[in-house]
Amino acid sequence: MMRFACRLLSALVTILCCPVAALADSTSLLSQANAANPTRYQFAVNNNAEIRNTSDNKAFTIWWQPSTGTPAGVLVTLHGHGSYASDEFYLWQPYLQAKGYAILALQWWFGGGETVADYYQPHEMYPIIASLLKEKGVQPGTVLLHGYSRGSANSYAVTALDTSSGNRYINMTLSNAGGAAADFPPNQQIAAGALGVSPFSGIQWVMYCGELDPDPTINGCPAMTAAKSWVTQYGATVKLLIDDPNGGHGGFMLSSSNVTTALNQFVPSPRTPTDTSTADCLFNWAEKAFAQYFAPAGSASQNSTPYRYRYYAGTGNYLASNAADNHIWALGTATGGQLLDLGPAAGFLGSAGCSAP
Template identity: 55%
Template structure:
């Protein structure tokens, strides 16, 4: 990191490992896990690591001190048009995501956020972050950067793809954060015996946990494990996410591609980015939870007789982020499926009040 930033909480070119630990304000022992993993990452591929650091990539220890995140954005002084969040395959490093996506991100003005989700040894489930532990770290980093809902291109490769389904459910149905505008599952199917997918199937995230999510998928006809990560697996995954409410906007079936063929063929990448760009054009209609809360509170003050008592807790039931008013048994919610505002009155009549964004503007919430 440049000396004018003082290395506070961040590692950049010119800051050593000791400076990184000192900047975090904790002892070497307290930071041993994050620090040793960072050192291991650097040793694993010095060329890619140097590439990332040389481009002023911001590197931060995760809040649990188990790993780290990498954030790169174009040096334009402008807010990035979007954010690419890659999730690597097995034995992957966070700097791989920056290295592989950098040229495309620079071309289109996107930032990149990459989490080190493998702990550096082993292949068991606990040698990686589980989705329920990984998603809050990614969401916190996105919030810290002021990233808007619907503006993230989340993509998982191989083992990362196998976890993309649970990550999408957490983003949309479980938390209602709705950062992900497009999810790409790249050569990793939705295994029926994987506990997070079993939770989705059992209804733990609601009847349609993927409602409102736009999805892309990639498979290579030459993938050596067709039933795990090849085209039969990805076709089944496509049907499964659609069953649970997703809209699959792109399915790349590459006749010449193998397991890693998505990134090896720039046409595949550009096709996915074109879908992402089209989605980004609509993000102005997406409300964050905080904006929805502001709108609900305005409604309670404006229509007090209907929406009472005021300030009930906001809840999530995909695709809705909503409040229930026990005094009149009325529900008001914003749907992630179409970003409309809905009202369900005490008689059970559902009214579509139209796009939520104009209501939010009227309420002074944007």
């Protein structure tokens, strides 16, 4: 009997003292978010935000757009550790309303626990984001992705998934106090080339760090300085690293100047990517019109973000379309081994008899 009592006491201590993994469903998680901060949750309700369960019934999204018409841009935001989409909505919405931007806040923590299974992983959250953006008619090149803390740590992979998918909704990423950990499996995939040679090509980047962050090598300025170099290595253009001498881990939102400075770097730039059928049509035309450079004809098209390309072994040349800038590029013996920009794909469509995507 005494042994049973000890086991029971041990089990109770484990339950009470250790984090409990989430057994979330969307409705209970919404109630939990409301209970955690009723003011912030009610703020979303009062602003007529669209709060929707995810299709897997594990989490929810919050969407809001100005009533004045089509938003000029969209902020997609990923909350931090142990937080809620309603927190991000509450903090961001006034700034976005002033800019005429919409907001999509994803609840990607399931409400309990700290294991990988207690959060959406990048490959799980990106389809949710992309599906809603498509439904809302959001144009490629008009999205600013923001991630705070743990959300920032996932922002790198979500950005790479967007570019590698060909959707290219994201124009700029704001990584806020969360570095690009080398041992994080999605980042290892990026480094291994699984999402393309330059998965951040065409992406503008802004980063924030607080000098008073208690975990400088994970979330603070050393971590973000390293992240700046890392994303640049894979094609990104880092426009700004906000180094806040008075900022702690959550310092970004505590200073309106930080927020407005970051938002002012974002310039939504709608773009229509050259789709695969258009690229292949242009390649087929070039093989006939310029056979001396691109032979033998009929090589298989391949993809390496942001390029779709063909290699012509007979002439030692590559011909490629670039989804980041919608230009046609050449590389090889004909260009002296230099990557040569041949100009916008749209400029060749008429001569080639190809249709725009």
